Amino acid sequence: MSSEQRLSLIVETQREIAAANDGLEAVMTLIADRSQAITGADGAMVNLVEGDMLHTRAVTGIAGVVKDAQRPIASSVARHAIDSGQPLLVEDAPNDPRINQDLRSMIGDQSLICVPLFQGTEVIGTLNVMSRSRQDRLDEDDRQTLEMLSMVLSAAVSRAAEFEARRGQARAFGRFRTLFDGASIGILRIDGECRVLEANPALEEMLGATAAELEQLSFTDCIAPAHRRQAQSRFDDLMCGRRESFQLETRCQRRDGNLVWTLLRAVRESASDQEPASAMMMVENISERKRAEHELVRQAELNEYQALHDPLTGLPNRVLFKERIEHAIAQAERNLTRLAVVLMDLDRFKEVNDSLGHAAGDQLLAKVGVRLRGAVRASDTIARLGGDEFALLLCDLAEPEDVAPLIERVRAALERPIHIQSLPLAVEGSIGVAVFPEHGDAAELLIQRADVAMYEAKRDNTSHSYYDATSHETDLGRLTLVSELRRGLDRHELVLHYQPKLALEDGVVRSVEALVRWAHPTRGLLCPDEFVPVAQETSLIGPLTLQVLDEALRQARSWRDGGVELGVSVNLSMRNLLDREFPRQLAGLLARWETRPEMLGLEVTESSMLANPARAKSVLCELSKLGVRLSIDDFGTGYSSLSYLRELPLDEIKIDRSFVINMGTEVNDAAIVSATIDLGRNLGLDVIAEGVESRAIWDQLRLLGCKVAQGYYISRPLGSRELLEWVTRRGTGTFVSVAASAARNGRRRAEGTKAKKMELAGLEPATSSLPARRSPS
Ligand code: C2E
Ligand code: CA
Numbered sequence: 001m002s003s004e005q006r007l008s009l010i011v012e013t014q015r016e017i018a019a020a021n022d023g024l025e026a027v028m029t030l031i032a033d034r035s036q037a038i039t040g041a042d043g044a045m046v047n048l049v050e051g052d053m054l055h056t057r058a059v060t061g062i063a064g065v066v067k068d069a070q071r072p073i074a075s076s077v078a079r080h081a082i083d084s085g086q087p088l089l090v091e092d093a094p095n096d097p098r099i100n101q102d103l104r105s106m107i108g109d110q111s112l113i114c115v116p117l118f119q120g121t122e123v124i125g126t127l128n129v130m131s132r133s134r135q136d137r138l139d140e141d142d143r144q145t146l147e148m149l150s151m152v153l154s155a156a157v158s159r160a161a162e163f164e165a166r167r168g169q170a171r172a173f174g175r176f177r178t179l180f181d182g183a184s185i186g187i188l189r190i191d192g193e194c195r196v197l198e199a200n201p202a203l204e205e206m207l208g209a210t211a212a213e214l215e216q217l218s219f220t221d222c223i224a225p226a227h228r229r230q231a232q233s234r235f236d237d238l239m240c241g242r243r244e245s246f247q248l249e250t251r252c253q254r255r256d257g258n259l260v261w262t263l264l265r266a267v268r269e270s271a272s273d274q275e276p277a278s279a280m281m282m283v284e285n286i287s288e289r290k291r292a293e294h295e296l297v298r299q300a301e302l303n304e305y306q307a308l309h310d311p312l313t314g315l316p317n318r319v320l321f322k323e324r325i326e327h328a329i330a331q332a333e334r335n336l337t338r339l340a341v342v343l344m345d346l347d348r349f350k351e352v353n354d355s356l357g358h359a360a361g362d363q364l365l366a367k368v369g370v371r372l373r374g375a376v377r378a379s380d381t382i383a384r385l386g387g388d389e390f391a392l393l394l395c396d397l398a399e400p401e402d403v404a405p406l407i408e409r410v411r412a413a414l415e416r417p418i419h420i421q422s423l424p425l426a427v428e429g430s431i432g433v434a435v436f437p438e439h440g441d442a443a444e445l446l447i448q449r450a451d452v453a454m455y456e457a458k459r460d461n462t463s464h465s466y467y468d469a470t471s472h473e474t475d476l477g478r479l480t481l482v483s484e485l486r487r488g489l490d491r492h493e494l495v496l497h498y499q500p501k502l503a504l505e506d507g508v509v510r511s512v513e514a515l516v517r518w519a520h521p522t523r524g525l526l527c528p529d530e531f532v533p534v535a536q537e538t539s540l541i542g543p544l545t546l547q548v549l550d551e552a553l554r555q556a557r558s559w560r561d562g563g564v565e566l567g568v569s570v571n572l573s574m575r576n577l578l579d580r581e582f583p584r585q586l587a588g589l590l591a592r593w594e595t596r597p598e599m600l601g602l603e604v605t606e607s608s609m610l611a612n613p614a615r616a617k618s619v620l621c622e623l624s625k626l627g628v629r630l631s632i633d634d635f636g637t638g639y640s641s642l643s644y645l646r647e648l649p650l651d652e653i654k655i656d657r658s659f660v661i662n663m664g665t666e667v668n669d670a671a672i673v674s675a676t677i678d679l680g681r682n683l684g685l686d687v688i689a690e691g692v693e694s695r696a697i698w699d700q701l702r703l704l705g706c707k708v709a710q711g712y713y714i715s716r717p718l719g720s721r722e723l724l725e726w727v728t729r730r731g732t733g734t735f736v737s738v739a740a741s742a743a744r745n746g747r748r749r750a751e752g753t754k755a756k757k758m759e760l761a762g763l764e765p766a767t768s769s770l771p772a773r774r775s776p777s
């Protein structure tokens with residue numbers, strides 16, 4: 001082909017390309033087609049640069065096999081053309097090292113020309129033309145032709161590529177429009193002065209204004225006044241290019257004045273200095289999240305408040321009280337002042353709770369809290385430590401005596417009756433005081449010592465008492481015991497052992513005495529002497545007795561359900577006999593365990609009635625009306641008059657063991673026992689002897705006409721399971737003594753402590769063989 005012919009073909013091609021505004025694909029195919037024709041080659045392809053890759057977009061002739069192939073530019077022959085910016089002629093393709101031979105063998109070309117295509121100075125692709133012919137190889141002429149053609153092609157390809165990119169942009173913009181209009185998030189564009197250029201429907205709704213209304217505004221006008229300055233400075237930074245974007249949580253102001261929490265995200269749009277500054281913004285309504293966050297914070301604060309305050313009175317609780325003391329101690333140390341920890345326990349609060357109900361009790365506590373608050377200085381702390389126990393922290397005292405007027409004010413505040421359910425209740429409390437630094441230098445110690453002083457006040461029946469180290473050193477153990485016992489009762493650490501009572505006549509076990517022990521968590525099983533007296537001095541005896549009764553009745557019920565019918569007796573204390581509520585509580589327990597009242601015996605000592613004989617009598621009458629059996633325990637040790645005893649609704653006299661134990665040797669004791677048995681007979685009362693330790697005593701008591709016996713000779717107190725085994729082993733419970741011997745009893749006394757320990761554990765001492773059953777007579 002002559003060069004004129006070629007030139008005219010090029011011009012024709014240019015025209016054709018110009019006419020085909022069919023887009024990039026068609027233009028590229030046309031280019032490949034014409035290039036092949038003009039050079040008389042066997043195939044051609046147009047590749048576009050896509051990043052590091054070369055993408056074959058149009059093919060003709062033998063290049064058809066690689067349509068749409070992609071390969072790295074680096075491993076392609078095109079690299080050499082691209083690097084030099086010149087068309088490359090490869091005349092001996094099979095032997096040219098620049099050629100990718102895998103690709104070549106697929107196409108089967110012997111020679112080729114690779115022409116870079118430009119947009120401006122940038123290579124955007126290549127045109128490859130190839131020939132299979134070994135004789136008619138592509139040559140320098142063809143290269144020059146294609147070089148000429150490449151100008152035309154470059155322009156066409158880049159125009160088409162640009163057009164395609166714009167179409168892509170239009171499509172993207174269309175997609176953006178859909179997003180913009182349909183987004184649930186507010187989107188807007190603003191200019192350099194923050195004026196709203198465009199706003200989407202979500203933003204209109206969020207701000208309660210139409211886009212037209214918004215477009216009158218600067219967006220900063222939509223930000224709540226309090227946040228405006230901060231937002232403005234961010235916008236300034238953005239618009240003058242100090243930052244590319246920003247995020248800000250801020251409150252926006254709706255047109256109706258309401259505020260909305262939002263998250264603003266702004267991105268600067270304008271890339272060059274020529275264009276006017278503008279920014280794209282997203283505005284997310286985060287009110288819900290803010291509300292949730294706020295709620296969380298509030299809840300956390302509330303939790304903290306609750307952890308440190310008593311819910312009933314709103315006063316600080318023990319934890320906060322201690323914290324305040326520690327704080328006050330530090331201050332007092334700096335200022336060389338004193339402080340006082342004052343504990344107050346309401347007297348007879350339980351009565352209010354029991355007779356008027358817990359709601360009334362709660363009301364009373366709340367009102368006491370208010371009264372106390374009014375009685376002290378603002379700088380003092382009032383706390384409720386639990387139950388009916390209040391505490392005061394009085395700071396800034398010069399002398400320990402300075403507490404006195406403050407305590408007087410507290411007492412005065414409680415003097416006026418408090419009205420609950422329109423009843424005027426007189427409130428009194430026992431008050432204990434411990435002073436820093438005299439009585440202790442730490443919160444816990446001061447509280448503990450104020451507690452000691454408070455018990456002292458209660459015991460001595462005085463309104464208040466100061467901690468006194470000398471007189472309280474010995475009491476400390478006792479007082480620790482009180483608080484331990486209180487806790488022990490809460491945790492049900494009491495255990496009952498049972499000692500059988502035997503009818504002397506036929507040896508049948510008809511009932512048992514319940515004897516309490518305390519399974520102390522660190523000190524082991526404690527016997528009643530170690531804690532009952534302490535309980536009797538405090539109000540703890542009330543709950544203790546109720547727990548013992550509850551457990552004894554439960555146990556008797558469980559034996560009965562198992563076919564073993566046993567009466568059970570329980571020991572009462574003086575306080576129970578003064579407690580008018582007690583009969584009602586007992587009736588409740590009998591009902592609870594569905595127990596016939598005559599199956600329950602109550603043992604009361606003479607001395608327990610002495611404190612208030614009239615009241616004791618009336619409570620005993622109430623108890624007797626319930627149908628339970630009443631015994632006078634430890635008979636002979638007290639000083640009650642016979643005439644008084646005669647008035648009591650008694651069923652039984654229990655001769656004290658101190659007389660029984662020695663009646664074999666002490667004539668006086670034997671006389672007392674004998675007289676008591678006679679007395680019982682005369683009064684129509686059963687007589688039971690406790691402390692029967694030997695066969696001899698047993699026999700003696702039988703001869704004297706005593707009805708029932710109880711004592712180590714028969715059995716030591718046993719755990720509930722052991723007792724059941726003991727009774728079961730005895731069949732129907734008939735009994736006769738054979739095994740007891742004086743020698744053994746002597747030994748046992750010598751082993752007293754050990755035996756006591758074993759008894760507490762509910763075990764039989766090894767030396768004691770059980771009295772065997774009497775053969776049926
Ligand atoms: P108590 O009512 O006189 O109980 C009988 C005590 O005598 C028991 O001691 C028992 O183990 C012991 N004993 C039984 N047989 C013999 C014997 O043959 N020889 C000797 N030397 N002692 C014998 P325990 O269990 O140590 O109880 C001591 C006291 O504690 C009881 O004397 C009673 O006053 C009181 N107590 C026990 N349980 C309770 C209770 O639940 N409530 C109250 N308020 N007091 C209780
Ligand atoms: Ca008893």
Ligand code: CA
Pocket residue numbers: 633634654656657690
């Ligand atoms: Ca007794």
